[in-house]
Amino acid sequence: MATHDLRDERPAHLVGAALERVRAVRPGQTVTLILAAEPSLLMASLNLQLRENLAWDIVEADGAWRVTVRHRGDVAPADVLALLVADHKRIDGLLARALGLLNRGVTAAAAPPLREFAAALRRHVAFEDGELAGSLGAARAAADEPPAIMLREHREIAQQLSLVEEALAAAVPDVSELAIYCAILSGTLAKHEYREEYNLFPVWRAVLMKRENHERVALLERARSALGI
Numbered sequence: 001m002a003t004h005d006l007r008d009e010r011p012a013h014l015v016g017a018a019l020e021r022v023r024a025v026r027p028g029q030t031v032t033l034i035l036a037a038e039p040s041l042l043m044a045s046l047n048l049q050l051r052e053n054l055a056w057d058i059v060e061a062d063g064a065w066r067v068t069v070r071h072r073g074d075v076a077p078a079d080v081l082a083l084l085v086a087d088h089k090r091i092d093g094l095l096a097r098a099l100g101l102l103n104r105g106v107t108a109a110a111a112p113p114l115r116e117f118a119a120a121l122r123r124h125v126a127f128e129d130g131e132l133a134g135s136l137g138a139a140r141a142a143a144d145e146p147p148a149i150m151l152r153e154h155r156e157i158a159q160q161l162s163l164v165e166e167a168l169a170a171a172v173p174d175v176s177e178l179a180i181y182c183a184i185l186s187g188t189l190a191k192h193e194y195r196e197e198y199n200l201f202p203v204w205r206a207v208l209m210k211r212e213n214h215e216r217v218a219l220l221e222r223a224r225s226a227l228g229i
């Protein structure tokens with residue numbers, strides 16, 4: 001376990017110095033930071049910059065704050081939005097695996113991860129559209145606000161996914177056509193997930209934090225069963 005004392009770090013350099021120390025935290029590892037000021041906001045900012053890869057505990061003692069930082073994979077997702085971020089990574093991983101196989105021309109081997117990807121993506125989008133848009137607010141959003149952008153992008157994703165599924169269902173799938181459709185969808189998804197994680201989820205998290213704890217727990221449980229993770 002590495003411990004870094006950042007109490008003498010100048011304020012202008014603190015975020016960069018802390019980011020440098022926690023960036024490399026891998027599953028099974030722990031990094032401890034000692035800080036001179038209450039670090040909740042600092043940790044939230046680092047976590048956002050690292051795609052919500054971090055989990056941490058803060059303890060105050062003798063006028064300093066001790067933060068124990070772990071990889072998010074070592075702890076259960078804290079809320080429904082952290083679970084969705086983990087699901088983004090799982091979905092991205094399945095598509096990357098399928099795309100790698102398609103690019104090597106092995107269509108038969110690419111089919112199972114591609115079917116798993118399509119099913120996971122449909123479950124994910126259905127949960128965001130159905131459960132979250134309803135309970136955390138999207139229907140009332142203006143057209144240029146993050147919830148409305150999400151709903152529009154989901155329709156585009158559904159169309160691109162249908163092209164992939166149709167190409168995969170052909171009697172003899174055309175491997176280059178399939179690879180192109182997958183590559184287009186991969187680009188669309190990367191931008192969509194980025195916008196959700198950086199623009200939409202912070203808005204939804206603020207709504208979520210105003211709810212009772214039992215409501216947050218119930219929503220997390222419904223997400224787990226809907227997404228199958």
Ligand SMILES: [Fe+2]
Pocket residue numbers: 125128150154192196
């Ligand atoms: Fe989405």
Ligand SMILES: [Fe+2]
Pocket residue numbers: 084088124128193196
């Ligand atoms: Fe999402």
